[in-house]
Amino acid sequence: MTNTETTRTIAVYGATGVTGGHLLTELNRRGITPILVGRNADRMHEAAAAAGVPAAEIRVADLTDHGALVAAFTGADAVISSLHSYSDNGEAVLAAAIDAGSHYTDISGEQRFLQRVLDDYAARAEAAGVTVVSGITDSSLPGDLLGYLTSRAVTGPAEIVLSHLSKSGGNGSKGSAKTVFANLDWFRSGGWHYADGEFRTDATARHTEMTIPGDTEPTAVSKFPLPPVLSVPRHSNVSFVEGVVPTKLHETLSGFTEEIIESLPEHPSSDLRYDLVVDAYGTDGGRARGIVSGGHTYRDSALMAVEAAVRLTDGTAKAGALAAAEAFDATDFLDALTPFGISWRIETR
Structure with missing residues (x-):
């Protein structure tokens, strides 16, 4: 200080x-x-x-x-x-x-x-x-900064895939749940991805599997509306950007109701460890992976x-x-x- x-x-x-x-x-x-x-x-x-x-x-x-x-x-x-x-x-x-x-x-x-x-x-x-x-x-800022860095670590224009991964399985706050509920259709649809110079809303992810850090086998993932999809193309040489999360999260969202949200605790879990992962694929087959790991999403x-x-x-x-x-x-x-x-x-x- x-x-x-x-x-x-x-x-x-x-x-x-x-x-x-x-x-x-x-x-x-x-x-x-x-x-x-x-x-x-x-x-x-x-x-x-x-x-x-x-x-x-x-x-x-x-x-x-x-x-x-x-x-x-x-x-x-x-x-x-x-x-x-x-x-x-x-x-x-x-x-x-x-x-x-x-x-x-x-x-x-x-x-x-x-x-x-x-x-x-x-x-x-x-x-x-x-x-x-x-x-x-904890997803948007690292996603944008790592998108900048990883896109420059491969031969461009790069293909970028971002994912926010919970490592603890804890619950978020009721306020966060209300945010998701207010945007539920957008979250369920996967929102925007970037391809060939424009933002699109196709529901299916191009990348349907990813190997989570520390795992040896791939995990099924689905398209998810992470904000760096909009920001990374502003400053980096990219041909494609999408956000994904494990498909199990989408299955959870499908059952979201106002009654469920009201039953949730006001405060989040004390253990909300996460990885923010950005994979960059170069035109020559090269690949770079950026990872930010933190201890608590809200903090x-x-x-x-x-x-x-x-x-x-x-x-x-x-x-x-x-x-x-x-x-x-x-x-x-x-x-x-x-x-x-x-x-x-x-x-x-």
């Missing part, structure tokens, strides 16, 4: 949730006293106290009140948005942060929201002189989002809506995560 880091002002919308608590803990560890923005002042005070930052400034603003949100974010160097279902709720915070002149990042894992950010808010952010980097999660997403927000306050990234690898040095960012037990490597063959 440096002296300049403590002078940065970072606002958090959604600090009372599970990931919000991890955001506040990490900001406090860095010596940054955040501005908490949300609808309920009492809950925000409780969240700040629980994270050890009772002196945090509290500003009340509802998602439906653009003027109040802009006022709440005014003076913040960066805003971190921590919500569920960004496709339904995310644009209010994004638009207000830009209009307040604050850099912006979030913890969205939704393809359709990222598409709106990149297509509809780039010019607005550039005109305001701020940088917007959406989708800083690690918060760590990554705080790291991104702090880097944005340096003002070195160009203004506009960017992919992670457009805003940050991929190797340097991944290296910065290793002290937290988040490892990464690239294997070639």
Whole structure:
């Protein structure tokens, strides 16, 4: 932690949730006293106290009140948005942060929201002189950065396959389940993949098997809407990008109902280890595999989002809506995560 880091002002919308608590803990560890923005002042005070930052400034603003949100974010160097279902709720915070002149990042894992950010808010952010980097999660950020690195480790244009793999089998939070339910048709269909210069929605994955790190036999996989499918083609020489997950996860989603979601615990499991895997296939038959391994999905997403927000306050990234690898040095960012037990490597063959 440096002296300049403590002078940065970072606002958090959604600090009372599970990931919000991890955001506040990490900001406090860095010596940054955040501005908490949300609808309920009492809950925000409780969240700040629980994270050890009772002196945090509290500003009340509802998602439906653009003027109040802009006022709440005014003076913040960066805003971190921590919500569920960004496709339904995310644009209010994004638009207000830009209009307040604050850099912006979030913890969205939704393809359709990222598409709106990149297509509809780039010019607005550039005109305001701020940088917007959406989708800083334990799958989206490593997926984009590893997509950048692995595509350069093979002869291009590369074919990229991304997968987020649970190593613990634990459950996520109720908020995450609500996000999936709000986008259930999109998750079931597999969302977009990239092929030959355009985004497509064919339901069948091109790659139907993958060998999971540590396994010797392949696992059946199905197409899944991972956000780096949209961002990797922005900065890398690729002919094809798709996201996949073990087919068993799709079978679980097929039975998702509102009643099941309401029965889930509010908080996620304590053990949520994962691998984020990116396979790059070169035109000459060469292959590179990038792997990021972490200890807890929610904690690690918060760590990554705080790291991104702090880097944005340096003002070195160009203004506009960017992919992670457009805003940050991929190797340097991944290296910065290793002290937290988040490892990464690239294997070639």
